[in-house]
Amino acid sequence: MTLPSIVTRSLTKSYGALTALDSFDLSVEQGTIFGLLGPNGAGKTTLIRILTTLMNQSSGSVTIEGLDTLSSGRAIRCMIGVVSQENSLDRYLTARENLELHARLHGMEKRQYKGRIDDLLELMGLAGRQTDFPDTFSGGMQRRLVIARALVHQPRVLFLDEPTTGLDPQSRRAVWEYVRSLAGSMTIFLTTHYLEEAEQLCDRIAIMDHGRLIASGSTQELKDRLSGATVYEIEFAEGEGERYAVLLGAMSCSRNISRLGNKVTVTLEHWECVSEIVTALHGAAIRRISLKERTLEDVFISLTGEKVRE
Amino acid sequence: MLTGTVAIWLRDMLILRRSIYSELVAVVAYPLTIYLAFGIGMQGYIGLVDGAPYSLFIAPGLITMTAVNAAYNESVWSLWFHRRVQFTIESYRVTPISVSEIVIAKILTGFTHGIIKGCAVGLVIFAITPFRFPLEHLLQYLLFLIPGSALFSCAGIISGTVMDKPETIGKVEAVLVMPLIFMSGLFFPLSSYPPSVIPWVRALPTTALFEGARRALVTGELAAFPVLQVSLSALVAFVAAVFIFRRKMAE
Numbered sequence: 001m002t003l004p005s006i007v008t009r010s011l012t013k014s015y016g017a018l019t020a021l022d023s024f025d026l027s028v029e030q031g032t033i034f035g036l037l038g039p040n041g042a043g044k045t046t047l048i049r050i051l052t053t054l055m056n057q058s059s060g061s062v063t064i065e066g067l068d069t070l071s072s073g074r075a076i077r078c079m080i081g082v083v084s085q086e087n088s089l090d091r092y093l094t095a096r097e098n099l100e101l102h103a104r105l106h107g108m109e110k111r112q113y114k115g116r117i118d119d120l121l122e123l124m125g126l127a128g129r130q131t132d133f134p135d136t137f138s139g140g141m142q143r144r145l146v147i148a149r150a151l152v153h154q155p156r157v158l159f160l161d162e163p164t165t166g167l168d169p170q171s172r173r174a175v176w177e178y179v180r181s182l183a184g185s186m187t188i189f190l191t192t193h194y195l196e197e198a199e200q201l202c203d204r205i206a207i208m209d210h211g212r213l214i215a216s217g218s219t220q221e222l223k224d225r226l227s228g229a230t231v232y233e234i235e236f237a238e239g240e241g242e243r244y245a246v247l248l249g250a251m252s253c254s255r256n257i258s259r260l261g262n263k264v265t266v267t268l269e270h271w272e273c274v275s276e277i278v279t280a281l282h283g284a285a286i287r288r289i290s291l292k293e294r295t296l297e298d299v300f301i302s303l304t305g306e307k308v309r310e
Numbered sequence: 311m312l313t314g315t316v317a318i319w320l321r322d323m324l325i326l327r328r329s330i331y332s333e334l335v336a337v338v339a340y341p342l343t344i345y346l347a348f349g350i351g352m353q354g355y356i357g358l359v360d361g362a363p364y365s366l367f368i369a370p371g372l373i374t375m376t377a378v379n380a381a382y383n384e385s386v387w388s389l390w391f392h393r394r395v396q397f398t399i400e401s402y403r404v405t406p407i408s409v410s411e412i413v414i415a416k417i418l419t420g421f422t423h424g425i426i427k428g429c430a431v432g433l434v435i436f437a438i439t440p441f442r443f444p445l446e447h448l449l450q451y452l453l454f455l456i457p458g459s460a461l462f463s464c465a466g467i468i469s470g471t472v473m474d475k476p477e478t479i480g481k482v483e484a485v486l487v488m489p490l491i492f493m494s495g496l497f498f499p500l501s502s503y504p505p506s507v508i509p510w511v512r513a514l515p516t517t518a519l520f521e522g523a524r525r526a527l528v529t530g531e532l533a534a535f536p537v538l539q540v541s542l543s544a545l546v547a548f549v550a551a552v553f554i555f556r557r558k559m560a561e
């Protein structure tokens with residue numbers, strides 16, 4: 001069993017009367033990609049600021065690679081890399097100079113960082129633009145440069161705070177590829193609003209809201225946890241939809257039913273109900289019947305609600 | 311211990327080096343215009359001030375004003391820009407350096423800008439105007455200019471730390487910084503003030519700076535009290551700047 005890389009215990013952060021984090025417990029295993037999801041104002045940014053030692057908690061404890069954030073901030077910052085929501089690139093320095101400054105802030109000497117920066121620029125596809133200023137880069141290139149900067153000192157834990165926000169699909173997929181290529185060599189802690197991103201990249205996912213952890217597990221575990229319910233979409237022949245919708249709606253194992261033209265969507269209590277449905281629909285003119293897969297978004301909405309947050 | 315300070319200061323100097331010519335043209339233009347307009351243009355109307363032609367009276371103050379203005383402006387705008395626009399301060403803070411190292415670097419940068427730009431204006435005034443001073447007076451003058459630039463650099467850091475809106479920074483400069491500079495005997499002798507006001511004006515560190523620097527440059531006189539007054543003010547401002555910046559970063 002791998003050791004935990006990030007551990008929070010009863011982590012609480014209050015701003016006056018507002019509690020941004022409320023007894024938050026979390027454990028992230030070393031070498032995994034961990035995704036944190038939550039609606040706006042859920043407390044994600046506060047959590048990541050505490051984990052990266054930018055902010056102190058009101059109570060509770062945090063350890064990164066076994067070190068306490070309150071007493072070992074400098075040591076922790078030596079071994080973490082941070083990709084913040086804002087690009088935070090220095091627009092007056094070239095791409096290479098941005099990486100060099102970061103290396104010097106980590107106390108690296110030129111002979112240590114020169115080759116490392118060459119490799120990273122090559123890996124991120126920026127070697128040909130290393131003497132250009134970040135302002136002349138596309139959003140995707142800027143993001144790749146920020147990731148390269150976070151990797152210069154070879155961190156053991158990488159924090160990615162919404163790393164692909166504002167990128168086009170191609171750039172987003174390119175960033176995913178880089179993140180995937182890092183998997184295993186370091187622990188990656190990712191926050192994102194893109195549920196597909198979490199689904200694609202993360203070994204484990206946590207969902208938080210109102211400063212509390214409300215669910216965690218693998219994507220499949222979260223989907224399974226949603227409920228035992230299964231959703232089927234049945235397309236009937238012309239004019240048959242309404243009649244069968246009424247029939248299915250009257251069945252004891254049908255939890256929810258909706259109809260759009262000849263398409264009826266039925267939510268069943270559990271998969272065992274399928275045989276009852278098949279029996280009930282015997283002789284019906286069915287064009288298509290399909291199992292509707294639950295998505296991570298369904299899980300997210302079911303746990304955090306549909307209401308838009310301020 | 312000051313690895314971060316050195317790295318950030320070197321970064322700032324690289325940027326200064328890249329834009330030194332345009333910076334100097336902009337910095338020299340303002341005091342030179344004032345010198346030509348007031349020192350030369352008004353000289354015939356004003357005559358002698360404290361026994362010296364008006365153009366010579368204001369020249370040392372213009373050099374000092376350039377230095378402290380440059381120190382203040384660099385600190386306040388640089389800190390605000392890096393904190394609120396570019397978010398580079400945040401990127402520094404997730405490296406192993408301390409918050410104090412960051413703020414000391416920025417104070418040092420403002421100070422360096424002040425000294426370089428003050429010297430540049432001094433050279434230009436020396437080269438194209440009749441203002442002359444014995445070179446041996448330069449050391450005494452620097453004893454004022456160095457803590458003076460440090461004081462204004464720290465003041466800039468405090469403003470850039472506590473003010474989140476750029477328009478507020480502009481207002482503070484108009485309402486506080488410029489009056490402090492102009493009322494400290496830069497364009498007229500302190501004897502012009504009503505007698506009851508003079509002790510209050512003399513208590514200002516800016517008065518000690520401008521008056522002391524003028525005397526040091528023109529006559530070579532080095533008064534210990536004004537030097538101490540400016541130096542102590544710079545020290546207090548330094549402690550306050552570091553404290554305020556650390557507090558702001560902890561929020």
